[in-house]
Amino acid sequence: MTDGTNERRSPEPDRRVPAPPEPAATTGASAAQLSGWQAVWRQLPLLAALVVLWLFLWDHVDVLTVTTGVLLAIGVTRAFYLPPVLLSGRFNPWRGLLLGLWMMFDVVVASIQVALRAVQPGWTPMNAIIAVQLLTRSDLVTTLTAEAITVVPGTVVVDIDRERGLLYLHAFGTRTDADLEKARAHVLATEERIVLAIGTHEQAEAVRAARRQRKAEGRPPSETEPVELPDREGDA
Incomplete structure (x- = not known):
């Protein structure tokens, strides 16, 4: 087309437009302001999606597959440096x-x-x-x-x-x-x-x-x- x-x-x-003003203190919490459990909770849907993708790839559901999927999801999100993607909750x-x-x-x-x-x-x-x-x-x-x-x-x-x-x-x-x-x-x-x-x-x-x-x-x-x-x- x-x-x-x-x-x-x-x-x-x-390019000369000034940057937007600093946000108020009530703006969404950053990853640094969240506790460990809060960060895990907000990332839980993403980890679950990776586990589901792993199960689809293996086309089989058992304890070993689910366990390896969970470990792999955690390892991928921890090993590869990417900006943290935290859901809003x-x-x-x-x-x-x-x-x-x-x-x-x-x-x-x-x-x-x-x-x-x-x-x-x-x-x-x-x-x-x-x-x-x-x-x-x-x-x-x-x-x-x-x-x-x-x-x-x-x-x-x-x-x-x-x-x-x-x-x-x-x-x-x-x-x-x-x-x-x-x-x-x-x-x-x-x-x-x-x-x-x-x-x-x-x-x-x-x-x-x-x-x-x-x-x-x-x-x-x-x-x-x-x-x-x-x-x-x-x-x-």
């Missing part, structure tokens, strides 16, 4: 349901649009690489947002600026400035739904407050400012 298309790159974000079932329904709706609508464009006579696609400033800089939220955006046909995340909380994505059919703003607004709306479903209480309240302020000032969704600094170990 992209062969022979006219690529257009949106302006790079201003919060899940809103209603928001999670809305997130899933919106995802299915977006996939269906985007699939139909891309299919119609593919068979439309004389239509020349014009795409763009755009940068989107995310609301939060949580590793987990950033990863889930990138995955959710990439699943939808017509948009592909090509790069992530982890430190600044920027997503760079290839957007299909961006012929006007309004199309660019629509693509950015879609990314931010997806991130909001993810935060409200699985983010910390502080993240959810910050997102709601930013949304109320944006509506009160009459600003479009694409002009939303970051609401917090990362809640990663060493960044507090």
Whole structure:
């Protein structure tokens, strides 16, 4: 679909923009602020997922397989140096349901649009690489947002600026400035739904407050400012 298309790159974000203000003391707890048991509890779903994957690979469930799976999961998470991924410890079932329904709706609508464009006579696609400033800089939220955006046909995340909380994505059919703003607004709306479903209480309240302020000032969704600094170990 992209062969022979006219690529257009949106302006790079201003490198001179100052960093967001320091978060309040109530911002999500970092890994360094958690006790050993709290860290284990928040990582438990991730360890369980690794064990389940191990069982699927062996296609057999017994005491030895489960035991080796648990030991391997612990060993992998301890031996390989990666930024700690701690779950928020919060899940809103209603928001999670809305997130899933919106995802299915977006996939269906985007699939139909891309299919119609593919068979439309004389239509020349014009795409763009755009940068989107995310609301939060949580590793987990950033990863889930990138995955959710990439699943939808017509948009592909090509790069992530982890430190600044920027997503760079290839957007299909961006012929006007309004199309660019629509693509950015879609990314931010997806991130909001993810935060409200699985983010910390502080993240959810910050997102709601930013949304109320944006509506009160009459600003479009694409002009939303970051609401917090990362809640990663060493960044507090």
